Amino acid sequence: xxxxxxxxxxxxxxxxxxxxxxxxxxxxxxxxxxxxxxxxxxxxxxxxxxxxxxxxxxxxxxxxxxxxxxxxxxxxxxxxxxxxxxxxxxxxxxxxxxxxxxxxxxxxxxxxxxxxxxxxxxxxxxxxxxxxxxxxxxxxxxxxxxxxxxxxxxxxxxxxxxxxxxxxxxxxxxxxxxxxxxxxxxxxxxxxxxxxxxxxxxxxxxxxxxxxxxxxxxxxxxxxxxxxxxxxxxxxxxxxxxxxxxxxxxxxxxxxxxxxxxxxxxxxxxxxxxxxxxxxxxxxxxxxxxxxxxxxxxxxxxxxxxxxxxxxxxxxxxxxxxxxxxxxxxxxxxxxxxxxxxxxxxxxxxxxxxxxxxxxxxxxxxxxxxxxxxxxxxxxxxxxxxxxxxxxxxxxxxxxxxxxxxxxxxxxxxxxxxxxxxxxxxxxxxx
Numbered sequence: 001x002x003x004x005x006x007x008x009x010x011x012x013x014x015x016x017x018x019x020x021x022x023x024x025x026x027x028x029x030x031x032x033x034x035x036x037x038x039x040x041x042x043x044x045x046x047x048x049x050x051x052x053x054x055x056x057x058x059x060x061x062x063x064x065x066x067x068x069x070x071x072x073x074x075x076x077x078x079x080x081x082x083x084x085x086x087x088x089x090x091x092x093x094x095x096x097x098x099x100x101x102x103x104x105x106x107x108x109x110x111x112x113x114x115x116x117x118x119x120x121x122x123x124x125x126x127x128x129x130x131x132x133x134x135x136x137x138x139x140x141x142x143x144x145x146x147x148x149x150x151x152x153x154x155x156x157x158x159x160x161x162x163x164x165x166x167x168x169x170x171x172x173x174x175x176x177x178x179x180x181x182x183x184x185x186x187x188x189x190x191x192x193x194x195x196x197x198x199x200x201x202x203x204x205x206x207x208x209x210x211x212x213x214x215x216x217x218x219x220x221x222x223x224x225x226x227x228x229x230x231x232x233x234x235x236x237x238x239x240x241x242x243x244x245x246x247x248x249x250x251x252x253x254x255x256x257x258x259x260x261x262x263x264x265x266x267x268x269x270x271x272x273x274x275x276x277x278x279x280x281x282x283x284x285x286x287x288x289x290x291x292x293x294x295x296x297x298x299x300x301x302x303x304x305x306x307x308x309x310x311x312x313x314x315x316x317x318x319x320x321x322x323x324x325x326x327x328x329x330x331x332x333x334x335x336x337x338x339x340x341x342x343x344x345x346x347x348x349x350x351x352x353x354x355x356x357x358x359x360x361x362x363x364x365x366x367x368x369x370x371x372x373x374x375x376x377x378x379x380x381x382x383x384x385x386x387x388x389x390x391x392x393x394x395x396x397x398x399x400x401x402x403x404x405x406x407x408x409x410x411x412x413x414x415x416x417x418x419x420x421x422x423x424x425x426x427x428x429x430x431x
Contacts, residue, residue: 005055005359006046007049007050008022008047009053009362010054011349011375012057013335017375018373021033025395027395029354057334062336063293064119064291064301065122066103067095067124067128068294068295071088079272091423099422100125101128104121105136106416112136114303115303115360116303119139120141126143130167136404138393141172148186158193165199173239174199174202179215184226191235198236202239203232208244211245227259228253233258233259238259239340244273244274245274248277251284254284259286260339261287262340263288263332265290275317279318279324287336289339305384307329307379310329311380326380327376329380355392355393355395360379360389362387
């Protein structure tokens with residue numbers, strides 16, 4: 001089935017300005033872009049833009065723990081260490097495969113309704129996350145979160161890669177949790193395994209300030225040397241989530257490496273962790289994408305909010321309105337995110353590229369005054385998830401005019417509520 005978007009404005013982060021015309025999608029690809037495209041013979045669906053609708057690439061949530069939608073609100077207003085040890089880890093001990101599946105289904109509903117077509121997920125029971133993505137049509141990159149030094153957990157990550165990587169819209173990485181939960185020896189083993197497989201690695205790094213002292217006191221290293229010695233600079237791709245406390249003077253050591261930094265502004269602010277040296281990463285040529293982190297620490301899964309906060313935090317902190325511009329943030333939320341997840345030809349509006357597209361309603365009061373030239377600023381500073389009226393991944397509608405085609409929203413919400421209640425009761429009873 002083909003879809004013809006007729007008389008739309010369209011914009012991606014590598015375009016100088018928004019253009020007006022038609023975009024034709026067939027199967028999972030954008031096959032033609034131009035003006036007055038011929039109507040396909042196969043009876044394509046025609047979506048009329050009439051100059052009041054905008055197509056943008058789908059957003060990519062580059063770091064989250066999707067099933068933590070079930071933990072939302074359970075550990076509010078605590079520092080990271082206490083939040084993990086006293087609230088989150090004890091509840092997670094009661095998670096079952098069923099919980100992870102339905103928690104992820106809930107996260108996908110939340111994300112696609114605000115224009116996210118792809119997410120990168122580190123958690124448990126990752127077969128269930130993959131199944132949830134397949135059942136909904138969302139694109140995702142998964143990794144099994146690994147803590148401790150159990151070789152069995154490493155094998156689980158490797159088997160996950162062999163089972164799911166490049167199966168349709170699924171990519172797989174290896175997922176050591178953090179320096180304080182995985183020993184250097186185990187991390188090196190994971191990095192070697194990833195390099196052998198051709199897999200990326202997804203890793204929490206320097207989220208809280210105390211981690212700097214931990215690296216120095218425990219291993220006698222700074223962050224750059226730690227990454228080098230661990231083998232994380234020798235993989236095909238290393239995704240470092242957070243990097244809030246990465247020293248400015250060591251950032252240049254990452255240039256030309258396989259590292260992408262995932263900036264999580266809302267989660268870092270809410271947990272009181274601080275904010276990453278984003279402008280220094282950008283100036284150093286380090287790729288940066290955007291993430292929400294899990295719903296228990298954000299508490300939203302909305303990339304619109306992350307884009308706005310990302311830009312404003314750094315302008316305010318640096319007292320410079322020219323840094324971290326709207327177009328840069330738009331790029332982080334789209335094509336840079338797709339690349340960090342291992343998806344090629346995704347994140348721009350180009351012929352032959354994947355049809356991961358979002359329809360934005362420009363006929364809203366807060367868009368009065370937009371032009372093809374200033375539209376990135378309107379999207380980042382004035383736009384919101386409520387402007388999204390359609391979300392498509394790989395040519396399939398995931399969200400359309402308030403509905404989720406092919407999904408039983410009422411039934412899904414019922415299952416999510418049941419799983420939340422079951423998880424909380426397990427924690428309360430100590431099961």
